[in-house]
Amino acid sequence: MRRDAMLFLALGAFLLAVAAWQQIPTTLFMLVTASAYALIALGLNVQWGYAGLFNFGVMGFLMVGGVAVTFVSYPINEAFWASDGPFMLFKALLAAVFGGVLVYLATNSQRFGIKGKLRTFLMVMAWAIAYIVYRSQIDPAARLIEAEAGFVGGLGLPVVLGWIFGGVLAGAIAYVVGRICLGLRTDYLAIATIGISEIIRALVKNMDWFTRGTLTVSPLPWPTPSPTDIVAAGLEDATMSTILARAGFLSLTVLLIAVIFYFLQKAYEGPWGRMMRAIRDNNISASAIGKNVTKRELEVFILGSILMGIGGAILASFSQILDPSGYQPINHTFIVWVMIIVGGAGNNYGALFGGVFIYIVWTISEPASVILFDIISDFSEGVGIGAIPNIESRALQMRVFVLGLVITFALRYFPQGVIPERVRTEK
């Protein structure tokens, strides 16, 4: 326990050093993003640390959160509501429901005595018909909306509602993904979840009528007063208003994390957490003593994904832009894994520590590499080899290398993480 406190103190000192070097507004910016990542890391810790579920599709859930908050909080697009768009989308929804019923009937056709090859054939046909019917409705709707209104716009509701909706939507998708994939072994589960997150990315990127695709949606509103609001309220100093606005946003995310952390910790220490660890460590014996392994795993998968969805929504709101091409597996999936592994899987404090620490390391490794390269460049010029060209753009790439180095180093030398899981034993 004392070691953990020391680690967090060291993290605080590190943050102060970063603040002294990178100025306070930049540090606050990093901290807000880091807090969103800490929330996402907590979500992954619930899935991987509590239950041993191998989710490599974090990016997909972050995108879902981003899309959800955009839809809820972005101002209303009058042109869309005035057009035929809503009606046509309603028809497409009906088509989707029809298709869903068809697939459901075909899947459950053994209840009507249809078995074997005929059932397989019916299922394939049902999927094909559902797809064709849905496409026949959604395609004209998408064309009309893109031509007449650009995209559907938002609902103009409060941002926090959008965060909640992000969590709900991510949870709903996690339910479907979990029902499909959770039976798979770890390696297969990893690849399947990556595949699904790539499917989500392709959809979000290309559903221009809903997300504007590569055109991006901005500016998304903040839940707290933004710098311009503060300037409008009468504070002239630009730096001060940025600091105040970011501090306001940060206090909201920190409050959110504190509440979520409290409940996660309660759940972890309680019977539910012990049951999850039992399932993780030996699912056969857990099911032998009457635990419904599949159901519990689905439950924990949804819980973790809800946290990821909220985190993704916070990220999108804070950066004020929904940019589907900005989502990359490295920045949004693998980095979260590094956070968990370095911090310590199975320990919420570890996830929190890893989330903040790795995000800061990831961000400052760029300016740090610029300094490093400048030194090397000066040296190589001195010996006559010549300077390093394009130092700025090269330094950016160092982040990825540093991330890879950290992950392999951590796996080899401290596989349990810096704040490892502690199993409470009776004394």
Next chain:
Amino acid sequence: MMNELIFFFNKVIVSGAVLGSVYALGAVGVTLIFGILRFAHFAHGDMMTLGAFVAFVLAAIASAMGISTFWPTGFIVLPFAMLITAGLALGIDRTFYQPLREKGVKSVTLLIASIGVTLMIQGLIRLFGGVQTRSFFENEPKELFRFDMSWLGSSRSINISEPQMLLIAVTVIAVVALHFFLTRSRLGKGMRAMADNPSLALVSGINTNQVVRATWIIAGSLAAMAGTMLALDVILKPDLAFNIVLPIFAAAIVGGLGQAYGAIAGGFLIGFAETMSVFNWAIMLRPFRDNLPEWLPNDLSIVPTEYKLTVAFVILVVVLLVRPTGIFKGASS
């Protein structure tokens, strides 16, 4: 009618065979590593990119030395690039995977380590090579073969570029060579034995360390081959193969992880599935256009072109659900 068939051939068969060859070469490496070392080697895509960059550097050196032949320079240096990449693959295994294996970690840990390796290779490539795209054909022309099909009554010709033809040719050679290696040589038989049952292979006196090394050499050189040929066909860029590592996994899983022949079949299956699903089938109906009903839309492709890669993921997920061991019953450790 002939025109449409030739169009179909160009768009689906040729592109599908090209794509399938790349996937197959990648998937063989993935599947061999899975069979022998029991983990999903995620860095395989970046090993392909690495091989392509090695080939590019060698080609640049070769043309600086004034070597110019009938063949594209990038193709001439391919054997050397394969050798170097195989060496790099061995080095990567030594430094990153072997220590973990010796600690007896779970396969999941190795998978995560391979992601770390992916990131490092990507970072290094971009650090030294920058993010811009490069072409192997800056100083020499990229030849395009046109096969006149007028004897079949078609005004269109079958088009296939030189790199595409070479790619298909080297894939066939590699597959045949691999087949003879696996079935005839002592080491190849040892590899198959170890994929089937590692402990039995060990007690039967098979040198497992040698088998592991052979696996990395084969996987590394095939990755370099696939990467270089892909870069010759399209363009060389830092994320050349990172984007296709998932279709490659899809191919390996469809074929059954651990099954070399399955991986080849899976690669072509995924390749053809992708080209067929974005092909506009309405073109095939054009000869009958006078008899077609009015309501038939002009675009009959199964998915829009921008979802081409998604097809592989959908196949992947469906295969994982319906038949997780793949069509050729793979290892399920």
